[in-house]
Amino acid sequence: MSPDIRQNPSPSLVRPPGIITGLSSGPKMTDAVYLEIRAFIYQLTGIYFQDSKKYLLEGRLGKRLQILGMKDFGEYLQMIRYGTGRQEEMHSFYDAITINETFFFRNEPQFEAFEKTLVPEIVAAKRPGGRSKLRVWSAASSSGEEGYTLSMIYLERLKPKFPLLDFEVVGTDISPSVVETARKGIYREYSVRNMPKLYLNKYFDCGEGRFEVHEDVRRLARFDHMNLFDQRAMRQMMGFDIIFCANVLIYFDNKSKIQVVSNLYDSLNKGGYLFIGYAESLHGISSAFKLLNFPKTVAYRKE
């Protein structure tokens, strides 16, 4: 993505050298609709896509059209402007025009704080010396990498230290298709590229570019389809010690954000922690949490 600003954009939209028209099998975007979508993005973000970036939006949003069963980009534009599913689609819309990637051991500083500080503190407060259970929620679990990373950290680092500590991670995501992927627990090389070798060898069956999570890791995690904006569903999510909710709040407007964060707050036990994305903030959204600084990350504690 590299949009450019021009005060007086030319109406003639061109492809950059090397991009050949007509080879892509996806739906085609008319110049008129491109100008409208570009204006819509500009209005939302202050960022302007230059003429030569039409192919980029066409390719990325074209996938959304296919998923939604829409015939043209005009229909899609109507939907993200005025449609009833607007709020939910904005998530995918932003994903389509920015980079969204997930992989094992992403946001390592959060996992470090989780393992070295938060869990020992929570365990000490729960039942010193007795059996207890740590419940973690991966609230935007995508295809499951974060949930399984947490399960592996439990098996490798926490269980030996706290043998009486049981563990459960619940992963939820708004997209049913990624929940299915998470349940299968089979990944490509891209997802495991950041994973320490020790974990890869110990917790995966590897073969021909295919990496399958072991059963002992999988049974600690369960994945469900859920919309964080659904009040009824949110009320079922209770008693968590730590919530990971990265890169979700950014898609909600302020009013909705306040509601979602308030629900996340209710889902946490007292003294529990919330992690959000590095490009996100709770400032002005909730004063109920206390921000705590850790090396290369921050966490929010329910006081």
Added chain:
Amino acid sequence: MGKVILVVDDSATVRKFVSASLTMQGFNVIAACDGMDALEKLPSWTFDLVITDLNMPNMDGFELIRSLRGNPQYKELPIIILSSLDDSTSIQTGKGVGASSYLMKPFSLEKIQYEVSKYISWAD
């Protein structure tokens, strides 16, 4: 961890887009939604550059820059203002409090990338 950039803006979408753009260039980006939030996050990272909006609730960009420049640790830190305020008073005030550059909104991501590259490179 590589070079770390702090992006301060009360618009979530601007934070998201600027972050995505700089992340693609190999930088690590931390975002804050106003000056106060930025100051609270400072202890967790060593920042190599700051990009800040001016008009923000709680603590505006001018006050954030003043506060950073008041700390010897951040005297040399490159600070880029990214604001829709285009009047000469704001630009003068920005320079006066110690901003290194002043960029106007609307902006292009390429312009930001270029401005950032004047001060730091991800490969350093």
